[in-house]
Amino acid sequence: MHKTLNINRNLISFGIPLSLFGILIFLMKSSLFTNQNKLDLGITIDLVLIIPFVYYLLIRKSKIPKTTVVPIMIIGLLVGSFFLPEENQVYLTLFKTWALPLIELFVIIFIIIKVRGGVKKYKVLKGLRLDFFSTVKNTCREILPEKLVTPFATEVAVFYYGFFNWKKIETTENEFTYHKESGTLGLIGGIILIILIETIALHFLLANWSELAAWILTFLSVYTLIQVFGIAKSLTKRPIVITDSSVFLKYGIANEVDLLFEDIESIEVSKKEIKKDPLTKRLSLLGELEEHNVIIKLKVENDLIGIYGFKKKFKTLLLHIDKPMEFKEQINNVLK
Numbered sequence: 001m002h003k004t005l006n007i008n009r010n011l012i013s014f015g016i017p018l019s020l021f022g023i024l025i026f027l028m029k030s031s032l033f034t035n036q037n038k039l040d041l042g043i044t045i046d047l048v049l050i051i052p053f054v055y056y057l058l059i060r061k062s063k064i065p066k067t068t069v070v071p072i073m074i075i076g077l078l079v080g081s082f083f084l085p086e087e088n089q090v091y092l093t094l095f096k097t098w099a100l101p102l103i104e105l106f107v108i109i110f111i112i113i114k115v116r117g118g119v120k121k122y123k124v125l126k127g128l129r130l131d132f133f134s135t136v137k138n139t140c141r142e143i144l145p146e147k148l149v150t151p152f153a154t155e156v157a158v159f160y161y162g163f164f165n166w167k168k169i170e171t172t173e174n175e176f177t178y179h180k181e182s183g184t185l186g187l188i189g190g191i192i193l194i195i196l197i198e199t200i201a202l203h204f205l206l207a208n209w210s211e212l213a214a215w216i217l218t219f220l221s222v223y224t225l226i227q228v229f230g231i232a233k234s235l236t237k238r239p240i241v242i243t244d245s246s247v248f249l250k251y252g253i254a255n256e257v258d259l260l261f262e263d264i265e266s267i268e269v270s271k272k273e274i275k276k277d278p279l280t281k282r283l284s285l286l287g288e289l290e291e292h293n294v295i296i297k298l299k300v301e302n303d304l305i306g307i308y309g310f311k312k313k314f315k316t317l318l319l320h321i322d323k324p325m326e327f328k329e330q331i332n333n334v335l336k
């Protein structure tokens with residue numbers, strides 16, 4: 001019943017603005033609009049202000065983030081750009097030039113303030129080391145739709161870990177690293193070098209055919225390099241953490257899962273090969289390229305949350321820990 005009410009509320013919240021957009025599109029395409037320059041201002045205000053305001057009134061008491069008003073406003077801009085005759089887009093152009101940049105700046109400042117507030121709240125309430133990626137995700141849940149939370153937080157974290165967080169961390173007794181003895185960073189460094197060499201070679205090769213295609217490929221390659229570099233740096237900044245009730249397994253910002261102790265069946269220090277099974281997964285993003293030395297088996301299925309929020313079901317997890325015996329001992333002490 002509750003789920004049905006939520007669905008109906010969402011249909012109303014999104015259906016009414018879409019219907020209003022449909023009415024305006026019909027008006028702009030009809031003969032009534034021909035040479036009616038006096039309607040330009042009214043339709044522009046309806047598209048970028050009135051309909052977003054109606055949408056805000058519909059969602060203000062719901063769990064839908066208020067920042068979704070901005071995408072509705074952008075939809076209004078796109079509708080006006082496509083369906084308003086070019087000669088009737090004077091006010092729409094003014095809005096794009098002056099108002100939209102201010103709104104975008106406001107949203108960015110709002111997100112920064114919320115993230116800073118989330119960081120302070122995390123430090124006060126938890127009294128633990130700041131996990132930037134987790135904090136950004138928790139903050140984004142207050143201002144973004146759930147499906148956009150992890151992708152947005154991942155993009156922010158890539159740049160934060162890659163270019164801003166250079167401070168070396170010292171692990172505590174309940175924290176465990178996984179990058180020092182595995183050779184992962186060296187392997188990722190090799191991948192980065194290969195991408196860099198191929199990017200340069202392909203750029204000059206494609207440039208003979210199309211300059212545009214060459215620069216598009218170069219941009220995508222550079223973006224990939226930034227992603228890989230940010231993930232590599234995050235491996236050194238996000239140790240695995242054993243808490244009072246769970247073990248928070250992390251592989252940088254690429255993979256993570258918070259396992260409750262009550263769901264763990266066994267933990268084994270072993271490098272043995274495991275028979276391939278759909279419910280057997282590796283914590284490492286590199287798969288079989290990185291050797292495991294710990295095997296965790298669960299009583300129930302769980303979700304391994306990958307990059308950009310993609311989920312994979314598992315009951316057996318293979319991972320590498322720099323100090324596997326100490327890791328196993330701490331968990332077994334809780335499981336007894």
